[in-house]
Amino acid sequence: MAKKIALSWSGGKDSCMALKKLVDANHQVVSLITTVPKELERTFAHGEKTEMIQRQSNSLSIPLHFIRCSFDDYTESFIQDLIQLKNQHHLDSVAFGDIYLEGHREWGENVAAAAGLEALFPLWCQQQDSLSLLSSFIQSGHKAAVIRIREDSLDDSWLGKELDDDFFNNIQKQTVCPLGENGEYHTFVYDGPLFQSPVSFTRGQVLSEGASKRLEIHPLV
Known part of the structure; x- marks a missing residue:
């Protein structure tokens, strides 16, 4: 049965x-959820400008x-916002992109339960399967670039690299999870079969932020 x-x-x-x-399983994704610090217009997850996330949403028509x-x-x-979205969209579930970290799954299950929703983890697999999952993403036709790296895992040369x-x-030559599940690297997806049009951007300066470095990206008009 299709779920909202x-x-x-x-x-x-x-x-x-x-x-x-989720789309391939004929479910209806009615909302994307992104957390943002109250005092900033950048995401908690990777530090992108909220405008870049909004442009993804527009292109995905979600x-x-x-x-x-x-x-x-x-x-x-x-939890509070999940309850609001549940009432607004008559949600059945909330889904997360976590892969194999049990602590992340536990958190997701707990917030879903508190909001009266089912927690879904469409990518959940064993750690040894992460390389296969990376291959699946590359072969899917979606395009992504590395926008953040953990300095103790990868050097600056990885910033801006395309996932190809x-x-x-x-x-595979690095001593990291191929998918960066432990925060070794983060990406920005800007095109692919799910997108109606590319989310175009330019690459800016590299910024140091604690134990990580971030490639600033700017939207093209």
Whole structure:
């Protein structure tokens, strides 16, 4: 039976893969959910400008809901907004793009239960299957670029790299999860079969942020 689903959306490859799985299963994704610090117009997940996430939403033709919160009330705000979305869209479920980290799954299941929703994890697999999942994303025809790296895992040369066959081959030479599930790298998806048109952007400066570095991306008019 088709379900009405809200999808936790970071703007990266995992969110995109989760969306594709849900669409292929004939479910109706009625809302994308992105958390944003109250004082900033950038996402909690990867630090993108909210405008870039909105442009993804527009191209995907799926409404976007920003959960504006702080670190202190993150979970409480997530639950409250889920309840609002549940009532607004008659949701059955909330989906997450987590892959194999049990702590992340537990959090997702807990917030879903608190909102009276089913928690879905379309990508859930064993850690050893992560390379196969990366291959599936590359072969899907979607396009993504690396916009953030953890400095203790990858060097600056990875910023801006496209997720393609070369990336697939080279990431296996690194001592990291091929999918970056432990935060080794993050991506921005900007085109592919799910998109009506590319989300065009230019690459800007590299910014240091604690233990990570982020490639600033700017929307093209």
